[in-house]
Amino acid sequence: MSVRPSLRSAPGRAVEVPASLRQNRDFLLLWFGQSVSYVGDWINFVAITVLIYQLTDSGLALGVLRATHAGPELVLGALAGVYVDRWDRKTTMLATDLIRAGLVALMAISTNVPEIYVLSLGVNAATIFFTPAKSATIPNLVHPSTLARANGLSSTTQTMAMAFGSSIGGIAITLLGVRHAFYLDAASYIVSALCILCITVPRTSIVRRATTSFWEQLRGGWDELRTQPVLRGVTTMASVLVLGPGVSTVLAVVLAEQVLNAGTGGYSLIVSAMGVGSLLAAAIVSTAGNRFRCDLTYRIGFGLAALGVIIVGTSRMVPLTALGYAVLGGGQIASSIAGTTLIQENTDDALRGRIFGMYSTLVHVFSLLAAALAGGLADPLGAATVITSVGVIEVCLIPLAIRLVRVRLPRPDQLAFRA
Secondary structure, three states: EEEEEOOOOOOOOOOOOEEOOHHHHHHHHHHHHHHHHHHHHHHHHHHHHHHHHHHHHHHHHHHHHHHHHHHHHHHHHHHHHHHHOOOOOHHHHHHHHHHHHHHHHHHHOOOHHHHHHHHHHHHHHHHHHHHHHHHHHHHOOOHHHHHHHHHHHHHHHHHHHHHHHHHHHHHHHHHHHHHHHHHHHHHHHHHHHHHHOOOOOOOOOOOOOOOOOOOHHHHHHHHHHHHHHHHHHHHHHHHHOOOHHHHHOHHHHHHHHHHOOOHHHHHHHHHHHHHHHHHHHHHHHHHOOOOOOOOHHHHHHHHHHHHHHHHHHHOOOOOHHHHHHHHHHHHHHHHHHHHHHHHHHOOOOHHHHHHHHHHHHHHHHHHHHHHHHHHHHHHHHHHHHHHHHHHHHHHHHHHHHHHHOOOOOHHHHHHHHHO
């Protein structure tokens, strides 16, 4: 088995990892644990939605539940990234998995709605710490030539869990009851924790915790994000990119009912098409690996997503609208994978947690903005008009994406000098 240095190895100390993902025990363990956890997350999503509605019979209560998902990201996202860089990342992932397992298990026995809200808030707050720790860890586990493939494989399984997790959750509730479905989610976190316990996570950069304050580290991460061209470009365009999918997803049911006259069946079809497009794109990017430059993949994905939004907004036929959603989903996931890889490749290990925390927070804010935009403008302007307008804006910004998301390769004379 051949081994090569991992990404961002410290000077004079190469951390060796398998050159093939199939031989990379540590990554495969992390990937398997996350695959199980992703399914558990969707089981939980279905179960907690059903439970809250059973206890309250209120749409407002479901809205409050959604706020428990959005709130932690807005408040803790960037701050959590600092702690991810200050703490041992394996310990962080392990602890947050165990915390989430315990909180979800408590949901199974709780009959108090405010208590369930608090438990949900706790689960999502723990996730805010887990996610940047995982994204920052993957480059330490894999060889640079397999980084895009590793991110693509993770996105493929996450998309599959999104596509089938709700169905599994529904089946679990039918067979076991809503309370026992929470135990399945808790078990999925335990599986993830056991997998993480068995991996070795090297830290390839020295983090000076004692000499730098929390706020200095936070400011350092922000300075890196705004001054490093690739990081700034990916974050800026990701914030724009999320508007199209956000608006199109929120207004999909309105589009199906009022514009396409396709009812519930049409709504299910077009939403499923988006999932199929996402899954196909994730599989393609994962298979391609490093055969294509990530900045090129990002720009192509951005263009496809913008085109998909235009198709969705202007189409008046269900098959064409479904195609638009498929193109939109595929473009979005391709850009997401490429963007994650670009951030990992262009961020030092000591800063990676902070960058992912800030990136996630900014994208999440614009996602919420898209939902608010869709809700506020759909009635006076119409769903199709709102979607088309956002699509036109994104198409007009394709040249900006081409300019901002670009990795500057060294000139031949520089390569010769370095050699």
